[in-house]
Amino acid sequence: MTSWEMKSKVMSLGNRLAAKGKDRGAAFVRAWTIVKAGRLELAVRGVTVETRQIALQRLAAYDPSQVKAVLVLEPANPADPAAVAVMAGVQNGRGLYRLGYVPREQAEVVATMGGKLPALRAVSGTWGMYGKTTYGARITLAA
Numbered sequence: 001m002t003s004w005e006m007k008s009k010v011m012s013l014g015n016r017l018a019a020k021g022k023d024r025g026a027a028f029v030r031a032w033t034i035v036k037a038g039r040l041e042l043a044v045r046g047v048t049v050e051t052r053q054i055a056l057q058r059l060a061a062y063d064p065s066q067v068k069a070v071l072v073l074e075p076a077n078p079a080d081p082a083a084v085a086v087m088a089g090v091q092n093g094r095g096l097y098r099l100g101y102v103p104r105e106q107a108e109v110v111a112t113m114g115g116k117l118p119a120l121r122a123v124s125g126t127w128g129m130y131g132k133t134t135y136g137a138r139i140t141l142a143a
Helices: 003-019 024-037 052-060 104-113
Strands: 039-043 067-074 083-090 097-101 119-127 133-142
Touching: 003 024, 003 104, 024 039, 024 104, 039 104, 052 083, 052 097, 052 119, 052 133, 083 104, 083 133
Parallel strands: none
Antiparallel strands: 039 133, 067 083, 083 097, 119 133
């Protein structure tokens, strides 16, 4: 990426973040960090409620290249009108399942990045309490 392209991306993302009410200086610092890294990576929150652990366990059996992820804005969400849901499923599967949500502090940035499809980077299990495996997920969005 040329320096002009990088500056253009920083200005575009920074202006969109500032327009959402973020402090202008903080918006451009955040935009610069994302563009310089080339991506925004985050952990999906809320993966332990409802039957999401079962869905994650099933997704963990697939190669990551076979799993697709989609972000869905939820302005009608009663808990948080700025919520961004992470939906995932197996390519050529029977649909998408809500894995959880983008962390609240990152939702505004993710929504501002607009139409970028995330890559579900990892679904992994860790040894949890009482000998049970607990699954989590991480997604990556290109800048």
